[in-house]
Amino acid sequence: MGEITGDYNKLLERLYSKVPSKKHGHERFEMPKVEVIHIGSQTIIRNFREIADRLRRNPDILARYFLKELATAGNYDPESGILKVNIKVSSKSLNLLLEKFVQSYVICPTCGRPDTVLVKRGKAWVLVCEACGAEQPVKPI
Numbered sequence: 001m002g003e004i005t006g007d008y009n010k011l012l013e014r015l016y017s018k019v020p021s022k023k024h025g026h027e028r029f030e031m032p033k034v035e036v037i038h039i040g041s042q043t044i045i046r047n048f049r050e051i052a053d054r055l056r057r058n059p060d061i062l063a064r065y066f067l068k069e070l071a072t073a074g075n076y077d078p079e080s081g082i083l084k085v086n087i088k089v090s091s092k093s094l095n096l097l098l099e100k101f102v103q104s105y106v107i108c109p110t111c112g113r114p115d116t117v118l119v120k121r122g123k124a125w126v127l128v129c130e131a132c133g134a135e136q137p138v139k140p141i
């Protein structure tokens with residue numbers, strides 16, 4: 001009965017309750033999970049490109065977000081689609097980070113759907129929802 005697990009579950013519940021199932025077309029949005037391997041002190045996310053594709057986000061932007069939040073260096077390899085991180089991070093931490101990204105940069109705060117695109121307008125970044133048309137300024141990564 002760890003505090004952290006409880007909060008994590010609450011976070012998930014809150015997240016999923018905000019994501020209504022679509023009436024037509026694609027299946028319900030499911031949070032992708034990272035596939036992680038640790039090599040020495042490095043962490044490798046094997047399915048990084050797949051995750052970015054699922055979220056319809058540029059992998060370079062997602063990589064930049066991860067490395068910034070983890071305050072470390074690393075690199076995304078477009079050939080293999082993996083992200084290498086130069087520190088050891090648990091898959092649980094990475095999944096939480098991914099959820100944070102989705103909350104801030106994928107889910108529309110107005111209607112709760114994931115059908116959004118990130119648009120750059122000069123220096124400003126805007127999350128534009130294709131479902132309800134809402135626009136939300138977000139912090140550039």
Ligand SMILES: [Zn+2]
Binds near residue numbers: 109129134
């Ligand atoms: Zn919306």
